[in-house]
Amino acid sequence: MGEPSSSPIEHGFPHLEKVRSALTALYRRLSYDTVSRFAASVRPEAVEFPPDEDLHLGAQRVARVIVQHFRLPEARMVVSFRDMTHAGNVELASGPEYFVELHDRFREDRRDVGAALAHEVMHVYLHRLGLEFPGTRDNEILTDTATAYLGAGWLLLDSYREEPALFGDRVTMTATKLGYLTPEEFGYVLAKRALAFGDDIEPWLTGPRARDAYRDGLGLAREDLRNAPLLGCGWANRRRYAHDRRRGAAHPVAGYAFEGEAPMRVSFPCPTCHQRIRVPVRGRVKARCGLCRTVLECDT
Numbered sequence: 001m002g003e004p005s006s007s008p009i010e011h012g013f014p015h016l017e018k019v020r021s022a023l024t025a026l027y028r029r030l031s032y033d034t035v036s037r038f039a040a041s042v043r044p045e046a047v048e049f050p051p052d053e054d055l056h057l058g059a060q061r062v063a064r065v066i067v068q069h070f071r072l073p074e075a076r077m078v079v080s081f082r083d084m085t086h087a088g089n090v091e092l093a094s095g096p097e098y099f100v101e102l103h104d105r106f107r108e109d110r111r112d113v114g115a116a117l118a119h120e121v122m123h124v125y126l127h128r129l130g131l132e133f134p135g136t137r138d139n140e141i142l143t144d145t146a147t148a149y150l151g152a153g154w155l156l157l158d159s160y161r162e163e164p165a166l167f168g169d170r171v172t173m174t175a176t177k178l179g180y181l182t183p184e185e186f187g188y189v190l191a192k193r194a195l196a197f198g199d200d201i202e203p204w205l206t207g208p209r210a211r212d213a214y215r216d217g218l219g220l221a222r223e224d225l226r227n228a229p230l231l232g233c234g235w236a237n238r239r240r241y242a243h244d245r246r247r248g249a250a251h252p253v254a255g256y257a258f259e260g261e262a263p264m265r266v267s268f269p270c271p272t273c274h275q276r277i278r279v280p281v282r283g284r285v286k287a288r289c290g291l292c293r294t295v296l297e298c299d300t
Contacts, residue, residue, distance in 0.1 A: 012182060018142075229298045
């Protein structure tokens with residue numbers, strides 16, 4: 001896991017296409033039925049880590065909560081703390097024990113121990129699945145996306161906060177976060193999850209910065225539902241789609257593309273899992289994504 005970030009923090013959606021690819025890969029590897037088993041998120045009281053609890057016993061307890069959430073009954077986490085560059089690290093062996101190291105800063109500030117452990121346990125989960133992306137950065141994006149979409153990544157978004165810090169005799173506001181995704185990208189994945197399963201975690205977010213990022217992500221997730229040829233795309237998108245259809249032109253943002261001539265078909269990304277769906281161009285049709293089972297009303 002990347003080092004605990006300090007200001008400036010990257011914002012926006014620079015990893016959006018890779019995040020969407022990660023959602024598709026997750027559904028393909030796990031199936032809709034398995035993903036649906038994670039419809040309820042890890043609850044905040046389950047990973048609360050009070051300052052009077054023994055450091056190592058408390059870390060083991062929180063790790064067990066995360067392990068049980070991800071249904072890894074055979075995996076026992078041994079958690080230790082040391083001074084290092086990254087926020088956390090896990091030794092990916094065959095099990096049944098996995099050794100997790102967390103940054104020494106978590107000894108004093110325990111608020112984000114659950115977030116760091118969620119990311120590291122997801123590394124174990126994906127390792128056992130044999131699911132990975134090539135390259136360290138892309139694989140970390142996959143790990144963050146999977147952690148968020150399977151119900152524990154709200155803890156990573158909640159680690160994004162702005163607080164006063166003392167530098168010499170001067171107090172300044174410093175922003176911190178965990179994870180490789182931007183706060184808005186975490187918000188996007190969590191909003192995707194909320195739209196799919198009705199699991200809205202916004203009330204659990206403890207800081208205004210995290211809530212703002214969640215709402216930004218929710219706005220983009222809702223935009224995915226307003227792209228043509230979906231029935232609810234709106235007048236402007238419908239007009240642009242009709243113009244592109246006459247020319248057989250693809251649209252890079254909405255993602256639709258036309259294929260063939262007689263009959264013409266249109267392909268577009270599923271707004272839930274982003275697998276491409278192909279339907280005939282013949283007016284109103286109902287499409288069902290074969291990967292995530294989302295049923296979509298379309299006007300092609």
